[in-house]
Structure formats: structure tokens, C-alpha cells
Amino acid sequence: MSEVTLTNKRAKRRAAGPYGKVGKALNELDDRLGVAKGGRTFMDKIFPDHWSFMLGEIALYSFVILLATGIFLTFYFIPSSAIVTYHGSYLPLVGQKVTQAFSSTVDISFAVRGGLLMRQMHHWACDIFVGALVVHMARVFFTGAFRKPRELNWTIGVTLLTLAIGNGFLGYSLPDDLVSGTGIRIAYSIMLSIPFVGTYLAFFIFGGNFPGASTIPRFYILHCLILPLVIMGLVGAHLFLLVRQKHTQFPGEGRTEKNVVGSPMFPVFMAKTTGFLFIVTGFTALLSAFAQINPIWQFGPYDASRISYAVQPDWYMGFLDGALRIWPSWTFHSFGHTIPFEVLLPAVVLPGLIFGLAYAWPMLERLYTKDNEIHHLLDRPSQRPKRTAVGVAALAFVTMLFIASSTDVIANFFHISLNTVLWLMRITTILVPLVAYPIAYKICKEMQGVHGAGKRKTPNIVSRTVEGEYLATPTPAYHDDLGHDLAATVVPTFIESEPDDTDEGGVRIVDR
Amino acid sequence: MSEPEEHRTPVSLSGLSENDPHLLPAAKNPKTVELVIAINFLLGTVLTAGFGACYWINAQPWKLGATLGGGLFFFGVGLVAWGKYLMPRGPFVEERHVLANSEADRDAFAAAIVERGGAVMKRRKMLGGILAGGLGIFGVVAMFPVLRSLGPLPKGTLFHTDWRKDSYVVDQSGRRVSAGDLAVGSIMTVFPEGTQDSERGQAVDQTVLIRVSNQKFTTQKGRESWAPLGYVAYSKLCTHLGCPVGLYEQQLQLLVCPCHQSMFNVNNGAVPQFGPAPRPLPQLPLYIDSQGFLRAQADYDQPVGPGFWERA
Known part of the structure; x- marks a missing residue:
């Protein structure tokens, strides 16, 4: 390269201004869209560094994986229940009459290059997505992040969870294999159980009596287009509100109701979060490489008159299945009508109550505590024993229902009678939450009294003197933890009103 | 790692001088961290390239997943480490502005809706009523074809099977x-x-x-x-x-x-x-x-x- 061209380049660079080509491009953009000010603010947006803020990121990134792998799958999946004779590369099925949906899913698994990996990643990412949503929701609940002004975002979040569960079920149903077909039949029968409108609802959604002519195509368009669009829109709204209202943060040194402390969007958070996207994707791919999920070729095509033993839905449908198993066989026949309470109560009313309670919680808490303040600093779960205990009891209840979805497997594994397991689950599902509530409440109360609870332990440095004597020198406390007790946080008035056995200061002194 | 962190008060990003200690990397040995990150990125590159090779030769699915997953995982770990240890250590602070507007702004907003709306509706109640009623009927009517054409009515189909007298x-x-x-x-x-x-x-x-x-x-x-x-x-x-x-x-x-x-x-x-x-x-x-x-x-x-x- 000659001297002249180099000089020219330098001159050009100088002409472009102090920030070079990027600066010039940004200027052009600002001329047209006026983004400079807002862009700077966005680059400076502060993200708290606490690990628990990562749970929502797991959910977001597993959704990204779902979109990417899902698009791949739509290229090969045929959403049709037309019957074809299977002639693919999986020999045990050759010659069998199967639906195109089933046949194309088997082809994705065996004939499309990378297809099985994409299918498994899609399925695993879905299980991770719903799991991350639940854990993220628990974080928001236990730390009180749903309080004013964030009630709307909590509502969006609960809606996202229901949509994710619904879309997961639809997707699981698409391959039209023996296990998922049985799941659709159960969903159909649950719809039938609704008084007055149940039969019409089921006939309209499925396009007729089970199995219905339009099930697979309708589920396909719902699963691949309509629900993903709604979920994407709500995710966008969720993130917009997050930016608009800024993050919550735990109390600590320099952290107040009026600021956010942490790392800036660019470059620190961007590097970390992009890295985390790669980690979540990598983890999902590794899981999909080594852990088989939903091998539909082993289940075979759906035939309404066949069934397999120990059939279980994906984990997030488990609580519904468990409730259906342990609910007593109450039914109502009279006046020429039937109300199948044995289905209606566990599969329609119960989930309605669970999600209704989740939706209503911010309002209920506000009514109960009379706290209408704006909150940006988070609670530690131990600071709010009643809320924490309610959350623990609710999680315990749903977990017991989830365990109840394996009554047959438990009976088989421990060689006890199914009857024993059923009654055991009926009793424990009610008992465990009732016991969990006071235990969680008591632990919170105890933690309030323990000096230094919730803070990191500092190490002791052990040294040996020349005489051979060992000395343990405590290191100073982490600076972040120092100001904790002093950190200015709005102490709502209601905390005093709780009946308890504390001293005047509201702190129970426990002798340790 | 066991030593308590050096104390730094959170500062705002704007107007920070170039040699502010908040802008230093968090790592004590940036050189070592850099080496570790470089190794991660190299492993990521090798494995993702391996994924390409596996895809090319149509290797077994687990090999595809292992190379793709491993590669992305190493890239991710490297990037997170870069952000955590080699970028400005902070902590930084951002002020939170009160979202609610002033009383006057709120009143103006409410007035715009209530007063203008009131002016439009004043002595035009009949128009509004007819329009609302008409659109309401349309809303209900629009539901009929949408619902009705989705599937047949149940009628007697749930009451009978195809078993008949003398069916074999x-x-x-x-x-x-x-x-x-x-x-x-x-x-x-x-x-x-x-x-x-x-x-x-x-x-x-x-x-x-x-x-x-x-x-x-x-x-x-x-x-x-x-x-x-x-x-x-x-x-x-x-x-x-x-x-x-x-x-x-x-x-x-x-x-x-x-x-x-x-x-x-x-x-x-x-x-x-x-x-x-x-x-x-x-x-x-x-x-x-x-x-x-x-x-x-x-x-x-x-x-x-x-x-x-x-x-x-």
C-alpha cells in the first residue's frame, strides 16, 4: 500500500469527526430519527447485578430458542391428519398407516439433517421456558417486586405463564403420537365437562366429535402463529414496562428508592447477557444431545382405541393430571342433566382458582396491608413472613399435585398398593401446604432475629505464629453488607401490626 | 477471591473522568483472565467449526448437539467473563425519576378527555346511543358465524355409537x-x-x-x-x-x-x-x-x- 492512500485514509477519518465512521452513521441516524439522547440514556441504563435477575433472562432466551428451532421445524412438519403409509427410514414403522403429522415428525427425527437435534432442543427449551417462568415468578413474588407500580407487569407475567403452558400443550399434541393423542382426548373431555356450553365448546374447537376433523391444522396455526404472536407482543410489553419503570433492587449500600445501582447496558450488561444467551442455548443443545425427550417413534401413531402404560404429560401439565387422579368421583345427575364434578372441579375450577389468585395477589396484598406506596426496593422474603408463607404453601400445594400425577409409578416403584398411594396423596396434598405455612412463617420470624442473617459470611484467615500457635483473624465484612441495617428503605406501617412475640423494636432477639 | 471487595461508592456514568477507579476492570489479574477468555473463545470456535463438519458429514445427532452446545457454551462463558471481569467494574448508579406527572399535567390530560369528550357528546346523546347499540349488535352477530362455522352442533352425536341391532x-x-x-x-x-x-x-x-x-x-x-x-x-x-x-x-x-x-x-x-x-x-x-x-x-x-x- 502506498503512502498516498494511507494519508488519504487518515484525512478521511479526520473528516468523519472524532468518532469515526460509527459516529458518522449515528449522526445520519439522528438526523432522521432523533435517537441520540434516548440512545445514550439506553446505553447508560443500569442493571442490578444480583443473580436472581437472571431468571427472567433464562425465560426470555429459552423463548428465543423456541422461536429459532420452531421455525426450523415448520419447514418440515406437515400439519395434516390425512392417512399415509409410512415408508421412511425407521424400519419398525414401515408399512403402517399413520397420519402425515406423525409421519413428518418421524421424518424430521430421522431423515432431516439435524432434525432430531432441533426437535429435542425445541422440546427441552419449552420445558426450560415454563420452568424459568415459574422460578422467575417466584422470585418476583417472594421479594415483593410485584407491588405498586409494577402490578401491570405482574399481570402480563401471569398471562405469559398461562399462554406458555397452553402453547406447550398444543405443540406437544402436534406429532399425533399415541401419548399426545391421549392427552388431546383428555383435554376434549375436560371441555365437555363444563356445564351448559361444554359440548358446544368442544365441538367448535375440535370441529366435531372427538377426534375431530380439524384438530391438527387448528392446533398448528394456534401453536405456530397466533399464540407466539401474542406471547411476543406480551414479552415486548413486559420489557417495555421494565425499561420504563426501571429495575427493582435489593436494599444495600448507596441503594435507595430513588436510584438503581449496578452495571450499565453497554458494554457490561450487553456482554454478560449475550454470553448468557449463548450459555442457555449451549446448555439446551447439550441437554438435547445427551438426554432423549419425546421419542414418538417408540410410542407409535395415535389410535384412539390403544393406550400405553405410565403415560404422563410434560411436567407443567402434571399438576392438572395429579388433581384429576386424586379428586374423588363426585358427580351430579339430576333433572335430566349431568355435571361431571369429578372433572370440572380439578381440571377447570382448580386451575382457575390458582391462576385467579396469582392475578389477584397484588390487589389482595394492597387491600390487606393498606400499603399504596411506590416500591422500588425489594423485600427479603424473611421480612414478610405472611406473604412468604402463603407463597411457600401455594408452591407446596402445586408440587404435591405434581407428585400425585405419578401415583401409578410410585405404587409400582415402592411395591405398595395403588389405593394406599391414592389416599396418601389425597391426605398429603392438603396436609403439606397446611404444615408448610407455619413452618415458613416461623423460619422467617427466626431469621429476622438472627444477627447477620442474609449477609455473606466473611472468612477467617488462619495463620501460624513462629511458636506454632494458630490464630484465626476475622476479615472485615463485605462492604455491600455493611450498611444493610441502615439502608433507607420505606418501612411500611403494617409490619408492626403483625401479632408476634418480639421486643419493642420489632426484632426478636435469639440467643445463639 | 476470599478477600472482601475494595469499597467503592456507586457513581453516575456521565461525566466520569477517564482514569476513574470505577472504570478499571474488576479482575485483579486481567492478563490471566484474558488468557482464560481467549481459551474459551478458541474452544468455542473449534467446536462450532466441528459442528459444521459434523453437519457436513451427517454425523449422529448427539455429535451435532455436543459440538453446537459445547461451542455456544464456551463462547457464552467467555463473553460473560469478559463482561464480569474485564469491563468497568462500577458500581454505577442511575437516578430514578418519578413517573407520575405534576398535578397540572394530570389535570390537563383529564380535562382534554373529559371536557372535549363532554362537548362532543353534549346534546348528541341520541347519536352515541344508536352507534353504541348498533355496534353492540354487530359485535354479537359477528360472533355467530365465527363460532357457528367452527364445527357442527353436538345434537345427538354424543348419545349414540355405531352399534346397531344385529351388528356383527x-x-x-x-x-x-x-x-x-x-x-x-x-x-x-x-x-x-x-x-x-x-x-x-x-x-x-x-x-x-x-x-x-x-x-x-x-x-x-x-x-x-x-x-x-x-x-x-x-x-x-x-x-x-x-x-x-x-x-x-x-x-x-x-x-x-x-x-x-x-x-x-x-x-x-x-x-x-x-x-x-x-x-x-x-x-x-x-x-x-x-x-x-x-x-x-x-x-x-x-x-x-x-x-x-x-x-x-
């Missing part, structure tokens, strides 16, 4: 079942002739045929002639949620639904003995014709499968 009992391959086909204690899934290959046949008409021993079998009242030679037929649809009652416990003479473990007593009118099912499985009346074939006396005397509102 056939197995899954369509072969007619005759009196000598089943030994005592055996079971098969049967259909009315002609529906064994249809979706509706499989979904609705499926029936279990069991040959029971006459000593143990208790005939229900009014069903004395329904089980000739110990051939008893029950609907295979569980009365709980419609799963096929696919498991047969021969010793205890129970039909078991694998979905939610309802158990039905074969010897006693398929009455539920355990589990959430609320009703016995409907029984199909059978007879044996002069040629020895099993045939139905009639359709089931009640709807099969799970309960619904219109069911008596």
Missing part, C-alpha cells in the same frame, strides 16, 4: 368373532363391523369383549340375556375422561384405565371400584346367532365415555 362383532382386523374364539379369562377389543378402521370407530365404538366364568359373574337386573356364554362387552371408553380402558387385571377381574387409574369390576357390571371414574362402563347387549357369530342386540342404552351437561 369384529376384531381390529375386521374378522367376525364367533362363540369359540375366546377362552375364559381372555379379552379383545372389538368394533361393530365396518367401523374398525375408521377414526370414529376407534374413538367412539371401541368395546372390550371379555369371556368371564359364569360362576363368578353377577348379572345386573335387566341384563340377564346380555352376556351369552360368558361373553360380556363393555364400552372401552373410561367414564372419567374417555381414555381407553386398556389394562385387564385377570386375577381380580378388573379393567384398569392407565390414565388416572380408574378400576372397573368386570364381574359386576363394570362398576367403578377405585379411582375418579363416576359411572360404570356401559354394557353392550350381545347374542350369538345361529351360525355362532357374536352380534349386538342393540346400541348401548346410555352415552359412552365421559360425562357432559346434556347427558341425563
